[in-house]
Amino acid sequence: MMSNNSPATGTLVLLLLQHHLAAWQAVPQEPVHDLPIEGEKNWLPTHARANSLPQSLADLDERIGCQLPLLLIYDAVSQPMLEAALPQLVSQLKGRNWQVVSYDKLRKRFAISQPEAALPPRDWIAEQLLPMLLAADDVNERERLQEVTRHQHESLSEQMQQERQSLERENEILRRQIAALRTVDAERLITFLPALFPRVFSVLNGRDLALLTGRIEPYALPNPYPEPSEESLFVLQRKFRALPHEQQAQIVEFMAGLPQRQLLRPRAEMRVLVHELENEVLNGRS
Known part of the structure:
Protein backbone atom coordinates (compact mmCIF):
# COMPACT_ATOMS: atom_id res chain seq x y z
CA MET A 1 0.00 0.00 0.00
CA MET A 2 1.07 3.61 -0.57
CA SER A 3 1.93 5.87 2.32
CA ASN A 4 -0.99 7.63 4.01
CA ASN A 5 0.75 10.94 3.21
CA SER A 6 0.84 10.24 -0.54
CA PRO A 7 -2.14 10.02 -2.89
CA ALA A 8 -2.88 6.49 -4.07
CA THR A 9 -1.70 5.80 -7.61
CA GLY A 10 -1.56 2.94 -10.07
CA THR A 11 -4.19 0.35 -10.94
CA LEU A 12 -6.41 -1.80 -8.78
CA VAL A 13 -6.23 -5.39 -10.05
CA LEU A 14 -9.04 -7.76 -9.06
CA LEU A 15 -8.63 -11.42 -9.96
CA LEU A 16 -11.78 -13.59 -9.90
CA LEU A 17 -10.88 -17.27 -10.25
CA GLN A 18 -12.90 -20.36 -9.35
CA HIS A 19 -15.36 -18.20 -7.32
CA HIS A 20 -12.48 -16.75 -5.28
CA LEU A 21 -11.24 -13.16 -5.15
CA ALA A 22 -7.79 -11.62 -4.72
CA ALA A 23 -6.58 -8.03 -5.17
CA TRP A 24 -3.37 -6.09 -5.87
CA GLN A 25 -2.35 -2.50 -6.41
CA ALA A 26 -0.06 -2.15 -9.43
CA VAL A 27 2.06 1.01 -9.51
CA PRO A 28 4.36 1.79 -12.50
CA GLN A 29 8.03 0.99 -11.91
CA GLU A 30 7.22 -0.69 -8.56
CA PRO A 31 6.46 -4.25 -7.44
CA VAL A 32 2.71 -4.93 -7.18
CA HIS A 33 1.28 -4.48 -3.67
CA ASP A 34 -0.80 -7.27 -2.14
CA LEU A 35 -4.26 -6.08 -0.97
CA PRO A 36 -6.00 -8.47 1.44
CA ILE A 37 -9.80 -8.51 1.10
CA GLU A 38 -11.79 -8.61 4.35
CA GLY A 39 -8.53 -9.50 6.11
CA GLU A 40 -8.07 -12.61 3.97
CA LYS A 41 -4.43 -12.83 2.92
CA ASN A 42 -5.04 -15.75 0.59
CA TRP A 43 -8.02 -16.14 -1.73
CA LEU A 44 -11.40 -14.87 -0.48
CA PRO A 45 -14.17 -17.39 -1.30
CA THR A 46 -17.25 -15.72 -2.79
CA HIS A 47 -19.55 -18.78 -2.67
CA ALA A 48 -20.76 -17.60 -6.11
CA ARG A 49 -22.68 -14.70 -4.53
CA ALA A 50 -23.15 -11.81 -6.98
CA ASN A 51 -22.93 -9.18 -4.21
CA SER A 52 -19.46 -10.36 -3.10
CA LEU A 53 -17.72 -8.56 -5.95
CA PRO A 54 -19.39 -5.10 -5.52
CA GLN A 55 -18.95 -5.31 -1.75
CA SER A 56 -15.27 -6.24 -1.99
CA LEU A 57 -14.65 -3.46 -4.53
CA ALA A 58 -16.34 -0.91 -2.24
CA ASP A 59 -14.24 -2.08 0.72
CA LEU A 60 -11.02 -1.82 -1.29
CA ASP A 61 -11.90 1.68 -2.56
CA GLU A 62 -12.55 2.80 1.00
CA ARG A 63 -9.22 1.39 2.24
CA ILE A 64 -7.25 2.88 -0.65
CA GLY A 65 -9.05 6.21 -0.22
CA CYS A 66 -10.00 6.71 -3.87
CA GLN A 67 -11.21 4.90 -6.97
CA LEU A 68 -8.12 3.71 -8.85
CA PRO A 69 -8.41 2.54 -12.45
CA LEU A 70 -9.74 -1.02 -12.27
CA LEU A 71 -8.49 -4.11 -14.07
CA LEU A 72 -10.88 -6.99 -13.40
CA ILE A 73 -9.68 -10.40 -14.57
CA TYR A 74 -12.04 -13.38 -14.48
CA ASP A 75 -12.09 -17.00 -15.58
CA ALA A 76 -14.84 -18.97 -17.31
CA VAL A 77 -15.98 -20.63 -14.07
CA SER A 78 -16.64 -17.24 -12.47
CA GLN A 79 -18.19 -15.57 -15.53
CA PRO A 80 -21.85 -16.23 -14.52
CA MET A 81 -21.20 -14.63 -11.14
CA LEU A 82 -19.59 -11.60 -12.80
CA GLU A 83 -22.55 -11.21 -15.16
CA ALA A 84 -24.96 -11.36 -12.22
CA ALA A 85 -22.93 -8.70 -10.39
CA LEU A 86 -22.82 -6.22 -13.29
CA PRO A 87 -26.10 -4.40 -12.44
CA GLN A 88 -24.76 -3.70 -8.92
CA LEU A 89 -21.41 -2.57 -10.29
CA VAL A 90 -22.85 0.12 -12.56
CA SER A 91 -22.68 2.96 -10.00
CA GLN A 92 -19.18 1.95 -8.87
CA LEU A 93 -17.89 1.89 -12.45
CA GLN A 99 -11.34 -2.93 -17.96
CA VAL A 100 -12.75 -6.44 -17.75
CA GLN A 114 0.36 -21.63 -14.09
CA LEU A 134 1.27 -5.24 -17.23
CA ALA A 135 4.52 -5.09 -19.21
CA ALA A 136 2.81 -6.52 -22.29
CA ASP A 137 -0.11 -4.12 -22.00
CA ASP A 138 1.04 -1.75 -24.74
CA VAL A 139 -0.97 1.12 -26.23
CA ASN A 140 -2.71 -0.99 -28.87
CA GLU A 141 -3.77 -3.60 -26.35
CA ARG A 142 -5.12 -0.95 -23.98
CA GLU A 143 -7.13 0.59 -26.80
CA ARG A 144 -8.53 -2.80 -27.78
CA LEU A 145 -9.53 -3.64 -24.20
CA GLN A 146 -11.09 -0.20 -23.76
CA GLU A 147 -13.14 -0.74 -26.92
CA VAL A 148 -14.34 -4.12 -25.64
CA THR A 149 -15.23 -2.55 -22.30
CA ARG A 150 -17.06 0.30 -24.03
CA HIS A 151 -19.20 -2.18 -25.96
CA GLN A 152 -19.96 -4.08 -22.75
CA HIS A 153 -20.94 -0.83 -21.04
CA GLU A 154 -23.15 0.21 -23.98
CA SER A 155 -24.82 -3.21 -23.99
CA LEU A 156 -25.50 -2.95 -20.25
CA GLU A 170 -46.40 -1.06 -17.24
CA ASN A 171 -46.97 2.15 -15.25
CA GLU A 172 -48.94 3.64 -18.13
CA ILE A 173 -51.13 0.53 -18.27
CA LEU A 174 -51.74 0.80 -14.52
CA ARG A 175 -52.61 4.50 -14.86
CA ARG A 176 -55.14 3.68 -17.56
CA GLN A 177 -56.61 0.90 -15.45
CA ILE A 178 -56.98 3.26 -12.49
CA ALA A 179 -58.61 5.87 -14.72
CA ALA A 180 -60.97 3.18 -16.06
CA LEU A 181 -61.91 2.14 -12.53
CA ARG A 182 -62.66 5.76 -11.64
CA THR A 183 -64.86 6.04 -14.73
CA VAL A 184 -66.76 2.89 -13.75
CA ASP A 185 -67.29 4.22 -10.21
CA ALA A 186 -68.54 7.55 -11.53
CA GLU A 187 -70.88 5.85 -13.99
CA ARG A 188 -72.22 3.71 -11.16
CA LEU A 189 -72.88 6.85 -9.14
CA ILE A 190 -74.64 8.54 -12.04
CA THR A 191 -76.74 5.42 -12.56
CA PHE A 192 -77.83 4.69 -9.00
CA LEU A 193 -77.82 7.97 -7.06
CA PRO A 194 -81.16 9.05 -8.65
CA ALA A 195 -82.61 5.75 -7.39
CA LEU A 196 -81.64 6.70 -3.82
CA PHE A 197 -82.19 10.48 -3.69
CA PRO A 198 -84.67 12.71 -5.54
CA ARG A 199 -83.21 15.64 -7.56
CA VAL A 200 -79.70 14.53 -6.55
CA PHE A 201 -77.97 16.13 -9.55
CA SER A 202 -79.57 19.48 -8.82
CA VAL A 203 -77.48 19.48 -5.63
CA LEU A 204 -74.41 17.58 -6.93
CA ASN A 205 -73.53 18.92 -10.38
CA GLY A 206 -71.35 17.37 -13.08
CA ARG A 207 -68.30 19.52 -12.25
CA ASP A 208 -68.33 18.54 -8.56
CA LEU A 209 -68.78 14.88 -9.46
CA ALA A 210 -65.81 15.00 -11.84
CA LEU A 211 -63.55 16.59 -9.21
CA LEU A 212 -64.59 14.10 -6.56
CA THR A 213 -63.95 11.07 -8.80
CA GLY A 214 -60.59 12.24 -10.19
CA ARG A 215 -61.77 13.25 -13.66
CA ILE A 216 -60.52 16.40 -15.40
CA GLU A 217 -63.51 17.03 -17.67
CA PRO A 218 -66.87 17.66 -15.94
CA TYR A 219 -69.69 15.21 -16.56
CA ALA A 220 -72.33 16.46 -18.96
CA LEU A 221 -75.33 16.23 -16.62
CA PRO A 222 -78.36 18.25 -17.73
CA ASN A 223 -79.64 20.93 -15.35
CA PRO A 224 -82.26 20.36 -14.23
CA TYR A 225 -81.64 16.61 -14.29
CA PRO A 226 -84.85 14.80 -15.28
CA GLU A 227 -86.39 12.65 -12.56
CA PRO A 228 -86.71 8.96 -13.51
CA SER A 229 -90.17 7.60 -14.15
CA GLU A 230 -91.73 5.31 -11.55
CA GLU A 231 -91.02 2.32 -13.75
CA SER A 232 -87.35 3.32 -14.16
CA LEU A 233 -87.04 3.95 -10.42
CA PHE A 234 -88.39 0.51 -9.66
CA VAL A 235 -85.90 -1.13 -12.04
CA LEU A 236 -82.93 0.94 -10.78
CA GLN A 237 -83.78 0.31 -7.13
CA ARG A 238 -84.11 -3.42 -7.78
CA LYS A 239 -80.71 -3.39 -9.52
CA PHE A 240 -79.18 -1.45 -6.62
CA ARG A 241 -80.44 -4.02 -4.13
CA ALA A 242 -78.90 -6.73 -6.34
CA LEU A 243 -75.46 -5.10 -6.26
CA PRO A 244 -72.78 -6.68 -4.04
CA GLN A 250 -69.29 2.52 -1.61
CA ILE A 251 -72.07 4.53 -3.24
CA VAL A 252 -73.71 5.44 0.06
CA GLU A 253 -70.33 6.19 1.67
CA PHE A 254 -69.48 8.54 -1.19
CA MET A 255 -72.60 10.62 -0.50
CA ALA A 256 -72.29 10.36 3.30
CA GLY A 257 -68.95 12.17 3.18
CA LEU A 258 -70.27 15.18 1.23
CA PRO A 259 -71.79 18.37 2.67
CA GLN A 260 -74.48 18.11 -0.02
CA ARG A 261 -75.84 15.02 1.76
CA GLN A 262 -77.51 17.30 4.33
CA LEU A 263 -79.64 18.78 1.53
CA LEU A 264 -80.94 15.40 0.37
CA ARG A 265 -83.56 13.04 1.80
CA PRO A 266 -83.49 9.39 0.69
CA ARG A 267 -86.47 8.17 -1.28
CA ALA A 268 -89.05 6.59 1.01
CA GLU A 269 -88.71 3.11 -0.48
CA MET A 270 -84.88 3.19 -0.07
CA ARG A 271 -84.65 5.12 3.22
CA GLU A 280 -72.22 0.89 8.80
CA VAL A 281 -70.00 3.62 7.38
CA LEU A 282 -70.15 5.65 10.60
CA ASN A 283 -69.45 2.62 12.76
CA GLY A 284 -66.56 1.67 10.53
CA ARG A 285 -64.98 5.12 10.94
CA SER A 286 -65.35 5.16 14.74
Missing part, protein backbone atom coordinates in the same frame (compact mmCIF):
# COMPACT_ATOMS: atom_id res chain seq x y z
CA LYS A 94 -19.53 5.16 -13.52
CA GLY A 95 -16.89 7.70 -14.47
CA ARG A 96 -14.13 5.27 -13.63
CA ASN A 97 -11.38 3.94 -15.91
CA TRP A 98 -12.01 0.20 -15.94
CA VAL A 101 -10.64 -9.15 -19.37
CA SER A 102 -10.68 -12.93 -19.58
CA TYR A 103 -8.01 -14.77 -17.59
CA ASP A 104 -8.24 -17.78 -19.89
CA LYS A 105 -7.71 -15.67 -23.02
CA LEU A 106 -4.79 -13.82 -21.44
CA ARG A 107 -3.12 -17.10 -20.51
CA LYS A 108 -3.53 -18.36 -24.06
CA ARG A 109 -2.36 -15.09 -25.63
CA PHE A 110 0.81 -14.88 -23.54
CA ALA A 111 1.38 -18.67 -23.30
CA ILE A 112 1.30 -18.56 -19.52
CA SER A 113 1.53 -21.86 -17.68
CA PRO A 115 1.06 -24.02 -11.19
CA GLU A 116 -1.01 -27.19 -11.02
CA ALA A 117 -3.30 -25.95 -8.22
CA ALA A 118 -6.76 -24.70 -9.23
CA LEU A 119 -5.99 -21.48 -7.37
CA PRO A 120 -2.38 -20.42 -8.03
CA PRO A 121 -0.34 -18.99 -5.12
CA ARG A 122 -0.74 -15.26 -4.73
CA ASP A 123 3.00 -14.68 -4.66
CA TRP A 124 3.30 -16.41 -8.07
CA ILE A 125 0.64 -14.05 -9.45
CA ALA A 126 2.27 -10.96 -7.90
CA GLU A 127 5.83 -11.85 -8.93
CA GLN A 128 5.30 -13.48 -12.33
CA LEU A 129 1.83 -13.21 -13.84
CA LEU A 130 0.91 -9.56 -13.20
CA PRO A 131 4.30 -8.04 -14.17
CA MET A 132 4.18 -10.02 -17.41
CA LEU A 133 0.66 -8.85 -18.20
CA SER A 157 -26.83 0.62 -20.66
CA GLU A 158 -29.10 -0.50 -23.51
CA GLN A 159 -30.44 -3.35 -21.38
CA MET A 160 -31.16 -0.98 -18.50
CA GLN A 161 -32.85 1.47 -20.89
CA GLN A 162 -35.07 -1.32 -22.23
CA GLU A 163 -36.00 -2.35 -18.68
CA ARG A 164 -36.85 1.27 -17.80
CA GLN A 165 -39.03 1.60 -20.91
CA SER A 166 -40.78 -1.66 -19.98
CA LEU A 167 -41.50 -0.31 -16.48
CA GLU A 168 -42.82 2.94 -17.95
CA ARG A 169 -45.17 0.97 -20.22
CA HIS A 245 -72.98 -5.23 -0.55
CA GLU A 246 -69.53 -3.65 -0.94
CA GLN A 247 -70.63 -1.66 -4.01
CA GLN A 248 -73.83 -0.52 -2.25
CA ALA A 249 -71.73 0.69 0.68
CA VAL A 272 -84.18 2.14 5.52
CA LEU A 273 -81.44 0.60 3.36
CA VAL A 274 -79.61 3.94 2.93
CA HIS A 275 -79.67 4.60 6.69
CA GLU A 276 -78.44 1.08 7.43
CA LEU A 277 -75.54 1.50 5.02
CA GLU A 278 -74.73 4.96 6.41
CA ASN A 279 -74.68 3.56 9.94
